[in-house]
Amino acid sequence: MSNEIAILGAGMHPWGKWGHNFVQYGVAAAREALADAGVPWQDVKFISGGATMRCGYPGYVAGASIAQALGWQGAEVNTSYAACASGSQALAAARNKILAGECEVALVVGADTTPKGFLAPAGGYRPEDPDWVRFYLGITNPTYFALYARRRMDLYGDTLEDFAAVKVKNSLIGSKNPRARYRKCFTAEDVAASAMVADPLRLMDICATSDGGAALIVSSMEYARKIGKGNAPRVAAISTVTPTFASEVVEMPDIATDSAAAMGVEAHAYRASLPVKAYEEAGIGPEDVSLAEVYDLSTALELDWIEDLQLAPRGEAAALLRAGDTALGGKIPVNVSGGLACFGEAVPAQALAQVCELTWQLRGQAGDRQVEGAKVGITANQGLFGHGSSVIVTR
């Protein structure tokens, strides 16, 4: 298809709690991606970065900060911020540049250094800020994940054992990923023994925050063919659509949903709308998908995503899980990277890390984690303030 671009290289700095400057992770990931692509740095004419909000001004202009560290060479630069979808938005900017014929090769990169401890909102009395209000009332991030998890239990009959099984599955596969931060194999007993954070979710059901960096070298199909990589994995679709009024699901950091009381207004679930545009753009359907990388901020959320991506009918993701269909070797493996459960979230790098995994899988280079015959991969993530994305990679 005419709107495709090639993924020539992928690279990551391992996730962890290293405490270094984010630029260092970005540079390491970019160098690995460049080497993987076999493309000289001088040939990169567009650098598209995902911003980090936690590292001061250099973080707001992350694309430039990392480009400067790699050595200014006169390329154009961009920085995107879209919460958890920042990496996808940076990728979309690179794709636009390439498809417009303004550059042949681009670097897309995201990196983050997370602070130690709880990230609390600014103080004072600020009821106009929904983030302040919800913390004042005692509503934290896990509250929202737990509301979604509990709804699954009451509506579909999901159990605590199902949620634990997601963690067990992801930790088993993640133990084989050298780039993952948590590489221990956990058992259902380990999960059950961890502290209850927000009923029904325990500490081990919820993902941590991490340092990390991920990068992609992308190019026009023409350039890929020119350097003998015409059969490289391709970005077939990027969806970064906003929600549609009215919101059906109460989302962080809001205290309420929209009202769907007006004539002609229906309630819409945002997560489920994200892949719709991606499937349409790629001209494929969920039945074509070989594997998915989804944003498992909680174990239960992985099950929601499986249904949002239409890989299972609503309410039936747990049945898929119980049958082993979402594990490596199953019908539709989900999070064979180990997912956020094994990585922890490094916001501006995470959406790119998902695409890195799909790239290696579609090339057949994922080693012990390889999904046999992987041809089509899809990612999905969602962040604050109406940001989310879904990317489809094909080969």
Add this chain to the structure above:
Amino acid sequence: MSSSDNKPYAAAIEGWHTMGAKPALIGTQCDECGSYFFPKQTQYCKNPQCESTDFTEVELSRRGHIWSYTNAGYKPPTPFVADDPFEPFAIAAVQLEKEQMVVLGQVVKGVGVDDLKVGLPVELVLEPLHETDEDIKLTWKWQPSEC
């Protein structure tokens, strides 16, 4: 209204709910399309089909049904003011039928997640959120109701 140690009661967040015996959340309704907003929206309507800038303050339904629920097992960070020692509390997301929206809030003291279920009818009451030197701050909480 005053507490046992003679501190007066005050709304934790002023203007977000009425203070009487049958308290209700205060929202707004768009004069043109009828969408409800909580917290109050007074400048522009978020309905993409509506360009209204006129809103009327309304009391939202005091009763609804639980959309989902959880609890806070750990002490939330500031600006939350925790009792010492910290007591876990339940939280509910409640569907208001007339407004067709879901509103979050704590659940009254003494009611835990084991007492709750998706679809359970609840009503809005006021309960202390925390104390200051001057007063006791009240907020809205959800309480399982009879019918």
